[in-house]
Amino acid sequence: MLTTRFVDGAPNWIDVGAPDIEGVASFYGGLFGWEFGSAGPDAGGYGFFRLAGRIVAGGMRTTPEQGPPAWTVYFQTSDADATARAARQTRGGVPVPPMDVMEQGRMAVLTDQVGVPFGIWQPALRRGVEAAGEVGALCWAELYTPDIARAAAYYHAVLGWETSAVTFPGGVYTSVSPAGTGEDGMFGGLVPVADDPTEAESGQPYWLPYIGVEDTDAVVARAVELGGRVRMPATSLAGVGRLARLEDPYGARFAVLKGDPRQT
Known part of the structure; x- marks a missing residue:
């Protein structure tokens, strides 16, 4: 978390x-x-x-x-x-x-x-952000990558991450957590970019931050009003929550989520 x-x-x-x-x-x-x-x-x-x-x-x-x-x-x-x-x-x-x-x-x-x-x-003086894992703050992160095994090996060597396979309806999700923290430390996942319908068109690997929200649909509508773009409409995933992928008016990609991905 x-x-x-x-x-x-x-x-x-x-x-x-x-x-x-x-x-x-x-x-x-x-x-x-x-x-x-x-x-x-x-x-x-x-x-x-x-x-x-x-x-x-x-x-x-x-x-x-x-x-x-x-x-x-x-x-x-x-x-x-x-x-x-x-x-x-x-x-x-x-x-x-x-x-x-x-x-x-x-x-x-x-x-x-x-x-x-x-x-x-x-x-040093600043540890990091002052809110996380809650509404309005970073709550999850995903790496869209062409090679899950290669990415897992790299980030394990560089940052010590551990991975685990989480089964969900329709497939298996590769979750990541800091060394020694287990499920309690799970903060994100690795996703094959070519297999994701939203990302496959560009094929661009990248890190995607998720921001927690109270109402995914309302945030999506508001993003469009403010000049943003919807990359993946609000979608409910069983045991996870309701999420959407967006782009701000300048092209920076992010996602929003109501729920907890660790519930898969």
């Missing part, structure tokens, strides 16, 4: 990059009630999204040279430099090497063996 009692390997931060941070703030503010504010004069334009005063995500203006608008999921590490070395040793990439973020912590952006970017965060 996603909580703010972070352990190594668990998601502890998310942020979104887009060419218009004011527009992004307006969209997510209207959708989730998030309020955006600067992280400070030394943060280079980076800011925090807050819900009821608690930080739930980060955001920043990005340029086309930095890549398309996207959400990035970050995972906790107690040694960012060692994790970056492990990524290189397992034929991943380190497009943004480990760096100190003032006195808040140490971060890096890595890529797995098929080029999917993700972040790592070594906490």
Whole structure:
């Protein structure tokens, strides 16, 4: 389960990059009630999204040279430099090497063996987001990948993840959790991109963050009103909940969920 009692390997931060941070703030503010504010004069334009005063995500203006608008999921590490070395040793990439973020912590952006970017965060003064696993906050994360076994081996080597097979009507889902945490630590899953009807058209592997909601259908309708796009309509999955996959007006992909994926 996603909580703010972070352990190594668990998601502890998310942020979104887009060419218009004011527009992004307006969209997510209207959708989730998030309020955006600067992280400070030394943060280079980076800011925090807050819900009821608690930080739930980060955001920043990005340029086309930095890549398309996207959400990035970050995972906790107690040694960012060692994790970056492990990524290189397992034929991943380190497009943004480990760096100190003032006195808040140490971060890096890595890529797995098929080029999917993700972040790592070594906490110092800031442990991570201040809300998780609840309405309006990160509640799940999925990697859409062309090769489940290869991805599982890579993330085990780099972040220590353990995988388990969860049977559900229609197939088997590969869940992931930090080392030694078992079912209680389950926070996401690995999905074969070619087998998913929504993702198969593009075939693009990527990390997808899920935000918890009270009413999936209402959020989907509101996203469209605000200029977003529906990638997968609101869908109920037995034992899981009601979910939808969306895209903000700038193209960053995310999902919403009412329920708990661990109930599969």
